[in-house]
Amino acid sequence: QSVLTQPPSVSAAPGQKVTISCSGSSSNIGNNYVSWYQQLPGTAPKLLIYDNNKRPSGIPDRFSGSKSGTSATLGITGLQTGDEADYYCGTWDSSLSEGVFGTGTKVTVL
Amino acid sequence: EVQLVQSGAEVKKPGESLKISCKGSGYSFTSYWIGWVRQMPGKGLEWMGIIYPGDSDTRYSPSFQGQVTISADKSISTAYLQWSSLKASDTAMYYCARSQRASDLFSAFDIWGQGTMVTVSS
Numbered sequence: 417q418s419v420l421t422q423p424p425s426v427s428a429a430p431g432q433k434v435t436i437s438c439s440g441s442s443s444n445i446g447n448n449y450v451s452w453y454q455q456l457p458g459t460a461p462k463l464l465i466y467d468n469n470k471r472p473s474g475i476p477d478r479f480s481g482s483k484s485g486t487s488a489t490l491g492i493t494g495l496q497t498g499d500e501a502d503y504y505c506g507t508w509d510s511s512l513s514e515g516v517f518g519t520g521t522k523v524t525v526l
Numbered sequence: 527e528v529q530l531v532q533s534g535a536e537v538k539k540p541g542e543s544l545k546i547s548c549k550g551s552g553y554s555f556t557s558y559w560i561g562w563v564r565q566m567p568g569k570g571l572e573w574m575g576i577i578y579p580g581d582s583d584t585r586y587s588p589s590f591q592g593q594v595t596i597s598a599d600k601s602i603s604t605a606y607l608q609w610s611s612l613k614a615s616d617t618a619m620y621y622c623a624r625s626q627r628a629s630d631l632f633s634a635f636d637i638w639g640q641g642t643m644v645t646v647s648s
Contacts, residue, residue, distance in 0.1 A: 418570065448632060449632065449633070449634070451634035451635070453571075453635075455571075460621055460638040460639065460640055460641050461563075461571065461621070461623075461635075461638055462638070463626070463634055463635060463636045463638075466626055466633070466634040466636070467634070472636060502570075504570065504571050506571075506573075506634065506635070508631075508632045512587075512588070513585065514573055514575075514585070514586075514587040514588070515561065515573035515576070515587075516573060517563075517570060517571040517572065517573060518570075519570055520570040520571070
């Protein structure tokens, strides 16, 4: 089981906002950068956010990331049907000496 | 274009060996860590291990240490994931992914391969 905990699912209507939490500890989120990935059905994951809050080129500013203590949050505003996907947080765990991913959150657009 | 292209789907029997590949192009293959990620059917992402092709420095998740071998051939810009004796529980999609920053073990994965589906069944 993952050391990073996310809610199994979140949902909202088109145009609304959702937030996804990622809870960890001092050995992972608390002392390392957090990244976020989007996995559309049947495709490989795609990097959405790196270094807690930075967006790679081509990622719209509807996606945002933040970190506070041992938790991180992904925000998606102006929700679109194309945003329906699984979202994962990721970071390094200094105690385990390995990379870790969150449990994953399915976003549904109502 | 920076990309990682993985080998095709595999169907194997329990006990058989397997080596899947991940070929990088469009960047300096030796300068970026390449990681492997498992996704079992209907499940989440699992970090398996990572290799630095420049010097073959390799780190494994304790969960996968001894179960798989990660290697790289920098002469052909290709990383590998191999099993000596497959089990039904190895059935999964396997992704390779590149670290975002050169030489930075801890950076995010910015480029992903398309995935290799491995099915192990008698």
